[in-house]
Amino acid sequence: MDKPAERRLQDRRRAKPSLRKGRLLHVRSGLSAEKTLLVRIGIVIVLLTLVIAVFWFDRDGLRDNLDDHISFPDILYFAMITVTTVGYGDIVPVSHTARLIDAFAVTPIRIFIWFIFLGTAYELVVQRIVEEFRLSRIQKQLQDHIVLCGFGHSGFIAAQETVAKGHPADRVVVIDDSEDRIHLAAEAGFVGLLGDATSEDTLIKACVGKAKAVIVSTGRDDTTILVVLTVRHLSAATKIVASIKQEENIKLANLSGADLVVSPPRIGGYLMADAVETSHATPFLCDLMSAGGKMVLSERRAEADEVGRTMAEITGGMVVQVHSHGRNIPFTERNRYIIQAQDTLLIISPPGDGKIPSPAHPL
Structure with a gap:
């Protein structure tokens, strides 16, 4: 989001707590599930290696009740059953040093590994089930809503004006690939969807097929045109309004399936040209376009x-x-x-x- 829009949202949030917060339809972590799992497996392997190393260097403090000999496989076996809290009693610490190591070094590692296991299970299984449930519940409520692709300065103004013209804020779905912008959109009362607006999966989650209109304001003409093509592929009837900066890309946006193309530089140029010759035409036109005007x-x-x-x-x-x-x-x-x-x-x-x-x- 551009700095002015972001500051306005943050200032309003500090000045008066929001009485009606929006919802986060789908928020992903920075890493994919596969990368997250690999990182955590790596951490567990490092911790297990540390436990094995500690027991190996202090193997004289351990006793094997079966053959009274501690080998490396015995250390590997003992480390595993100790970390997993199984403990069959066939190998036990007998020296004070071994017991202190188990109490103050291995036990914290054991607890940390269990936190990793439980956290991974929650994030990759339980949390995903909860998120899918929330996603399906919110999607059932989305009908004749507005999907806003891009929550930069123009997108922020478009969302504000849409609500000012009478459209409920909880029927405005904001799509952006910035988690900060999505949280700001939710703070403003909108439904936030973190993701790539050019992705069919993201647009399907936003229910573009049931939307009243899709506003595309990504800040880049190539990205905007790609979003328009994807939306039109998913829905032939949904109205698409696209913001295009470069004059030569307006025709491409129309050919891509946009019902209406808005060019902010062109409109700004018209208003500035009028302001040269008149003193009241430009303020009147701005007032006319705003929902809060006279x-x-x-x-x-x-x-x-x-x-x-x-x-x-x-x-x-x-x-x-x-x-x-x-x-x-x-x-x-x-x-x-x-x-x-x-x-x-x-x-x-x-x-x-x-x-x-x-x-x-x-x-």
């Missing part, structure tokens, strides 16, 4: 009582554009164009003054 820009299907009227005759806001059967009807036609059934209206209105969007065509 005016809101909304999109909805035409109601039955609006069909047959002109754009200028619509109440509850100003219709600035109509999308009709693949055509965009501009504001200049507001006194001539007659609204038809199934038209989509783009309306500027005060917050709460517009009509409720039709469920058949969500915003």
